[in-house]
Amino acid sequence: MSRAHIVTSPAEAVAGIEDGSTVLVGGFGMAGMPVTLIDALIEQGASDLTIVSNNAGNGDTGLAALLAAGRVRKVICSFPRQHDSYVFDGLYRSGKLELEVVPQGNLAERMRAAGAGIGAFYCPTGVGTPLAEGKEQRTIDGRDYVLEYPIRGDYALIGAQTADPMGNLVYRKTARNFGPVMATAARTTIAEVRETVGLGEIDPEAVVTPGIYVDRILDLSALASQEVAS
């Protein structure tokens, strides 16, 4: 039913992503960025997408290439502007891209809420700033809070270090970042991993994303061997 499938090609990994989908994309800068899956999504052709990610693309590859291909309607992120975010900058300035800027912690917590079945939460971040304008506010125990709603994904594309056949994932160092949260917040979670190991080879105490949150796994090392063989 919901057990993770190990897929054998990037095309299979992103198959079925519909036009108009909300896609959560992991990574903080390049760390944890699911580059192969993003390239496959460009190839796949889904358009009118809402992309939720910390940044909005660098240079000409990855998310920037997806934006450049005109597939994205809206970006929800914390930090679109970077020294090499010229693709985003151009589209945004020409009015071709909608932008919702969200404080980084709210971005994470709103996705966490989606995954955790929380309807909304009162958050102290951003109170009194332009990003709280128009939002419901409440004072609780003398402190001011803004009401924040969940961000749900139709799909999550994330990068991880290792998967086992159950779909359990572990990450590596700060490449962990948004992956574990996004995995819980999407209807279908697709992970690219650097390696897969046998059942029982991930320490149950050290699992970061339990397999219940993972639907498809693309093993980049297997992909590399295929390419060498062909």
Add this chain to the structure above:
Amino acid sequence: MSRAHIVTSPAEAVAGIEDGSTVLVGGFGMAGMPVTLIDALIEQGASDLTIVSNNAGNGDTGLAALLAAGRVRKVICSFPRQHDSYVFDGLYRSGKLELEVVPQGNLAERMRAAGAGIGAFYCPTGVGTPLAEGKEQRTIDGRDYVLEYPIRGDYALIGAQTADPMGNLVYRKTARNFGPVMATAARTTIAEVRETVGLGEIDPEAVVTPGIYVDRILDLSALASQEVAS
């Protein structure tokens, strides 16, 4: 400032717990129950306590002994009634103990909210039941939710498997349960651990409770060696 201290006696571990404190007590049944710390708290003498724990004591030891000693004003828990919860049952029926029953997941999430700086959250659990009576409700996206507030502790007493000198903790199997959440929700977190290891001996990828959440550590194995030596 806030770095964890390794203490050498149970008395030192629970020193300073004031009358009237709210104390979060880890464990699910006996798994993860900080038995040594509870015994030390009884010895220490603090009274008029509010205890937040999943259960309300079994038999005559641990939490049950704390209750029997008359130190507890109120219990906040999900499941007080057990086959051997006669100490609690007696005090409750005679009106000597206030009880707030909270669905188990709300207990965990309300403490998580306290630790995570969330002012309140809309939760679907308990809607339409007696436990939601008198609570604020709201319909969001067609689903009904109850507004739930954080549960903060003055102290948390938890049990873990291993600590390092930074105060990083790992747990063992289902004894993990409430420990990691309670550690974030209390002003002062006190952990009893089965062993301490050297700096760098806990895999940074496998840390469950980062040391920032831990204030005092009681090493049960060191305690056992002391007792043998004396």
Add this chain to the structure above:
Amino acid sequence: MSIAVAATQTIEHLDRGPLSKDELAALVARDIPQGSYVNLGIGQPTMVADHLGADSGIVLHTENGMLGMGRAARDEEVDPDLTNAGKIPVTELPGAAYFHHADSFAMMRGGHLDVCVLGAFQVSAAGDLANWHTGAPDAIPAVGGAMDLAIGAKDVFVMMTLFAKDGSPKLVPRCTYPLTGVDCVSRVYTDRALFLVGTEGATVVETFGMSMEELDERLDIELHTL
């Protein structure tokens, strides 16, 4: 409800008596799709585990922080750090994962479990559940994870006898015991019949040693057939 019903019309098994507890557990197990993530409540629902094939790929969740729970521990397997929600020592399967209580209940509340199987005092035709409190004035309230489970899983299956010891039906027009959850149960597995319940009322899928007519007579609710 997420799991489709295989039967195309209501079947009356009249050549037999009511289901035994073991048969009831097997019936529930039959209907859980391969590869599902499942939480089995305390008590009778734990018996369902004995009927899940080793090749079913079904993964058991326990609220106290584990996926990949195995069978009850025997003899030297007993480990006080490894128990199920009923505090009974259990075992760990390869590929298991441990997590803390907030993460465990986030998993439940967030709708990630496919099936949860619970016992009940009463279920209403609309799917309301009462299983935590008899409402007796001297009863000590204790809810545990019942309310979280009731509203969390994609499908909530209830397993119970259809009639209480005094003969009164436990599938009712409206629960008289305090509720655990509203409109949350999708199926009711009983010794006498299997029902679909929900906003469209109760539909009988199978009966066991009882005809539709007899059922209709003994229950105070309108019964639909497939």
Add this chain to the structure above:
Amino acid sequence: MSIAVAATQTIEHLDRGPLSKDELAALVARDIPQGSYVNLGIGQPTMVADHLGADSGIVLHTENGMLGMGRAARDEEVDPDLTNAGKIPVTELPGAAYFHHADSFAMMRGGHLDVCVLGAFQVSAAGDLANWHTGAPDAIPAVGGAMDLAIGAKDVFVMMTLFAKDGSPKLVPRCTYPLTGVDCVSRVYTDRALFLVGTEGATVVETFGMSMEELDERLDIELHTL
């Protein structure tokens, strides 16, 4: 504000010029108590790390999911999976811990960090912070973790030049740039003076190459002394 001020009266350092960037970083480092958990913002605040003694027991947090961050990585230490919030490769110290983004920001928002050091465009005497957006009509808004950091740490220290390039003060009666946080800054470390700020207004702790009188002339706020 949680950290007490050591000085008992305001000191004017008139025998010297303004602080260099490096001296400013050293001044901030001086005031962070041993064993504190600290987040250093992107840019100039990262320089504070160079002045924290190895025996200070200070633990650095980075918003992208780590406690126990070490210095910038050199040569073959560079690992694309290990960066700070500014996406610059860093190193890991013994006793480090990794966690995901929701846990990292829960740690910040929950008030568990002792000190956060941030840069700023403007700070008000009441402790309001503006450091994310110039408000220019064609500027692309980008907030990152600034608002989360501003409201999270027990003490928020700002590090900046006291005057903008055009000579206008950056410590102001009221911020004219869009706010990052309200009443969140506790201290403002500048090249010309160290201020305590908050609901009671601005108090000068030390000056550097400027007298109280000169400061008073150039700032549009009321200045208190210790």
